[in-house]
Amino acid sequence: MSHIHIDIADLSFAYEKGSQILDQLTVSFHEHDAVGIIGANGAGKSTFLKLIVGLETAQAGSIRIEEIPVEKKTLPKIREKIGYVFQDSETQLFMTTVREDVAFAPRNYSLPEDEVARRVAHALDLVHITHLADKPVHKLSGGEKKLASIATILSMTPDILLMDEPSIALDPRNRKNLISILNEFDHLKLIASHDLDLIWDTCNRVILMDQGRIAADGLTEEILRNEALLTAHGLELPLSLTNRMVTVQGPADKPPAKSPHRAP
Amino acid sequence: MSRISNAANSMAKLDELARQDTWLNRIHPLAKLIVTLLYLVLAVSWKPRQLTGILGMALYPFLLFEIGGLSFKGALYRLRIVLPVVCLVGILNPFFDREPVLTVFGITLTGGVLTMLSLMVKGILTVLASYLLIASTPVESVCGALSMLHIPGILVTEFLLICRYVSVLLDEADRMTQAYALRAPGQKGIARIAWGSMIGQLLLRSMDRAGALYQSMCMRGFQGEKPLFHMKRFRSCDLLYLVIWSAVLILLRVFPVLELVGRLFV
Structure with missing residues (x-):
C-alpha cells in the first residue's frame, strides 16, 4: 500500500504580477495528518488548496503527491486520489438530481453500475441525506447543497480530502455530523476554514497562513490556544476556548439606562 | 416573479x-x-x-x-x-x-x-x-443516446455544457436583477445607465461560475473528451x-x- 504524502517546496503563486498570493511555501503532509489551514481573509488558503489539485498552476516551486509531480499530464491520476470540496457548493453540483451528482465521479472512473449504486448509497448515508437522493439539485437549501457536495466527494473514496470552508451554511446538527464524518476519515485531510472550532474538533495539526506565507505550523493545541499569535495574524481564539461567559441579562440585572442628555 | x-x-x-x-x-x-x-x-x-x-x-x-x-x-x-x-x-x-x-x-x-x-x-x-x-x-439521457449513436464526444459534451450553462447564466442574471431591484425600489426595469455594467458583470460572473463548474467536473474524473452517461x-x-x-x-x-x-x- 502506498504511503500517502504531499511534499510542497518553494511554492509561489500570483494571479497578477506584483500581487503575490503565495510566497515560497515549503511544507509536507503525511498519511494520517488532519491539517487545519487557517488565516484571515486573503491569506491564500483557498489558492493553496487549488494549487494542490492543479486547479491553479504555480509560477515557481513544486508539489508532489506520493512522488507524482502535480502537472498537466499527471492531473487525472492525482485527482483520482484527492477529493476536493469547493467553498461554494453551488459550483460543486451540476447534475440534475443529488443521486446523479453523487454518482458522477464513480461513473467517470468506469466503475460497474452496482458498485456505483453502492457507493452512492453509502455516501448519502454518511452525510444523512438519503432522503434527498432524488431531489433536484436546484431545490436544495444551502445546507443541503453543502452536504450533497460533501457526498459527491465521499463517493470517490479519496485517499486525500481537501475541504474549503466545509462548515459554511450548515446548521449545528449538520455541523456536528460533518465533524464526525471528518474524524472518521482516517487518511490525510486538509481543511481550510475560518471556523476555528471545527479545526479544533477535527485537526491534529494547524498551519496559520498570513499574506501567502506560513506564519506558524504546529499542533492544534499549541496554535489555537496561543491568543497572541492568533491576534497578531488577524484571528481570534476559538469560541470553545474563550473563557468569556455570555449570560443573558434579565431586566432586573440591567444597569439603569443612561440618558443621552445628561444634566451638567 | x-x-x-x-x-x-x-x-x-x-x-x-x-x-x-x-x-x-x-x-x-x-x-x-x-x-x-x-x-x-x-x-x-x-x-x-x-x-x-x-x-x-x-x-x-x-x-x-x-x-x-x-x-x-x-x-x-x-x-x-x-x-x-x-x-x-x-x-x-x-x-x-x-x-x-x-x-x-x-x-x-x-x-x-x-x-x-x-x-x-x-x-x-x-x-x-x-x-x-x-x-x-432528461438531457443526460439524450446525450447518452447521442453517444450511443456514435456522435463525437466533443459535440455531445458541447450540447451537455450548453444546457448546464444556460441555467448558470439565468441564475446569475436573476441574482443580479434581484440585487438591483432591492436597491432601486419603485423603479421599473433596469435603468439604461446600468445596462452596460450589468451585462459586463453578468458575462464575467457567469464565466467564473461556468469555469468553477468545469473545475468541479474535472475534479471528479471528467476529462472533457468522453462524457459518460448511465444508460439503462x-x-x-x-x-x-x-x-x-x-x-x-x-x-x-x-x-x-x-x-x-x-x-x-x-
Whole structure:
C-alpha cells in the first residue's frame, strides 16, 4: 500500500504580477495528518488548496503527491486520489438530481453500475441525506447543497480530502455530523476554514497562513490556544476556548439606562 | 416573479417533467431519439405544396401528447416564444408566388399561401416533436443516446455544457436583477445607465461560475473528451416502440393519409 504524502517546496503563486498570493511555501503532509489551514481573509488558503489539485498552476516551486509531480499530464491520476470540496457548493453540483451528482465521479472512473449504486448509497448515508437522493439539485437549501457536495466527494473514496470552508451554511446538527464524518476519515485531510472550532474538533495539526506565507505550523493545541499569535495574524481564539461567559441579562440585572442628555 | 426567474423556473419544470415516472419517460432514450430524428427528417422531406401530407404527420405529436399524458396546453405555453418565430418563416411567400393553385370552399389559395402554410405547419410539428423528446427525456439521457449513436464526444459534451450553462447564466442574471431591484425600489426595469455594467458583470460572473463548474467536473474524473452517461438496458418494449413508430411514420410519409381519408367522403 502506498504511503500517502504531499511534499510542497518553494511554492509561489500570483494571479497578477506584483500581487503575490503565495510566497515560497515549503511544507509536507503525511498519511494520517488532519491539517487545519487557517488565516484571515486573503491569506491564500483557498489558492493553496487549488494549487494542490492543479486547479491553479504555480509560477515557481513544486508539489508532489506520493512522488507524482502535480502537472498537466499527471492531473487525472492525482485527482483520482484527492477529493476536493469547493467553498461554494453551488459550483460543486451540476447534475440534475443529488443521486446523479453523487454518482458522477464513480461513473467517470468506469466503475460497474452496482458498485456505483453502492457507493452512492453509502455516501448519502454518511452525510444523512438519503432522503434527498432524488431531489433536484436546484431545490436544495444551502445546507443541503453543502452536504450533497460533501457526498459527491465521499463517493470517490479519496485517499486525500481537501475541504474549503466545509462548515459554511450548515446548521449545528449538520455541523456536528460533518465533524464526525471528518474524524472518521482516517487518511490525510486538509481543511481550510475560518471556523476555528471545527479545526479544533477535527485537526491534529494547524498551519496559520498570513499574506501567502506560513506564519506558524504546529499542533492544534499549541496554535489555537496561543491568543497572541492568533491576534497578531488577524484571528481570534476559538469560541470553545474563550473563557468569556455570555449570560443573558434579565431586566432586573440591567444597569439603569443612561440618558443621552445628561444634566451638567 | 421576474421574467428571468420565470425562464429559470420553466427550465427546471421541463427537467422535472422529463424525470417523471410515466411509460413514455421509461422508454429508452435511444428509441425516442431515433423516432424523433426520423420524424424530423420525414416531416421536412415533404414538398412545400403537399400540405395535406404534412398535416397527416401531425398524428405523431398529437397522439403522443394524448397517450403520453403530456399537457398540450403546457407545451404551447412553454413554446409561446418559439412558435410565433417559427410561423414567421415563409411569411413573405404569398407576395412572391401569386399563382392560384387550389380553391377551398370558394377561396382561392395561391402557391405562396400554400407554401407559407406548409412551412408553418412543418415548423410547428418539428418543434412539438422536439419538445416531446425533451419533456420525456432528461438531457443526460439524450446525450447518452447521442453517444450511443456514435456522435463525437466533443459535440455531445458541447450540447451537455450548453444546457448546464444556460441555467448558470439565468441564475446569475436573476441574482443580479434581484440585487438591483432591492436597491432601486419603485423603479421599473433596469435603468439604461446600468445596462452596460450589468451585462459586463453578468458575462464575467457567469464565466467564473461556468469555469468553477468545469473545475468541479474535472475534479471528479471528467476529462472533457468522453462524457459518460448511465444508460439503462434496451428492452423489448423499447424496440417495439421504435419499430411501431418508425413504421407508422414511414407509412404516413409514403401514403398521404388525410387525402385517402378525404377521398372516402368525396
